[in-house]
Amino acid sequence: MQQEFVKDVVSRLQGTGLTYAISGSIASNFWGVPRLTHDVGILVVLPATEVTRVVEAFADSYYVSEDAVRQAVHSRSMFNVLDTGRGLKADFWISPDDPFSQSMLARRQKVELLSGLEAYVGSPEDVLLHKLVWHKMTPSERQLNDAAGIVAIRSGQLDLAYLRSWAAKQSTLDVLEAVLQGHGLKQS
Numbered sequence: 001m002q003q004e005f006v007k008d009v010v011s012r013l014q015g016t017g018l019t020y021a022i023s024g025s026i027a028s029n030f031w032g033v034p035r036l037t038h039d040v041g042i043l044v045v046l047p048a049t050e051v052t053r054v055v056e057a058f059a060d061s062y063y064v065s066e067d068a069v070r071q072a073v074h075s076r077s078m079f080n081v082l083d084t085g086r087g088l089k090a091d092f093w094i095s096p097d098d099p100f101s102q103s104m105l106a107r108r109q110k111v112e113l114l115s116g117l118e119a120y121v122g123s124p125e126d127v128l129l130h131k132l133v134w135h136k137m138t139p140s141e142r143q144l145n146d147a148a149g150i151v152a153i154r155s156g157q158l159d160l161a162y163l164r165s166w167a168a169k170q171s172t173l174d175v176l177e178a179v180l181q182g183h184g185l186k187q188s
Helices: 002-016 025-031 048-058 066-075 099-107 124-137 141-154 160-169 173-180
Strands: 020-022 039-044 078-083 088-094 109-114 117-121
Touching: 002 039, 002 048, 002 088, 002 109, 002 117, 020 025, 025 039, 025 109, 025 117, 025 124, 025 141, 039 099, 048 066, 066 078, 066 088, 099 124, 099 160, 124 141, 124 160, 124 173, 141 173, 160 173
Parallel strands: 020 117, 039 088
Antiparallel strands: 020 039, 078 088, 109 117
16 A cells, blocks of 8 residues: 555656655665555655646545645745545655755665656665654654664765764764664664
8 A cells, every 4th residue: 555655656756757765664674674655755846836746646536735846945944745545645855955954865776666666766875864853853763763773784885974964964964873873773
């Protein structure tokens, strides 16, 4: 059920031609230790001129408010695409065009996310950093576990200099170091 939703949402987004990177728990599941999730987090570059096209790409099967999309573009925040029948949602985060978002989009990787679905996903480092920022804003064991899961699975493959550089800029270096030392991963 969720896999079909993810495939459909990502396929429709790809059909718009917009630049995006999956960056939420679906991405941390891909790079790290999987966990149950009911939403898809996507960083997207969405100019105001493309709002109607994006709404039209989803409106036949999902609930999406054009006003909410326009407000999200204006305020550089987020809007949802909802599958009301299955209780699933996609959170589209409008790229704030800050250096970290630019770096994440530049470093995104095209992978086979699900069987038969190639999609752009934030790099393991960028997804980990994204989780640490979310933990800083709203402390959550879930975010720390996602970050720790990426470290556990990708140990020895991560660009530590990149991680430490961005974590210092994002004021999450202490949490990053704890996660790199194996703190934070708890079995559910």
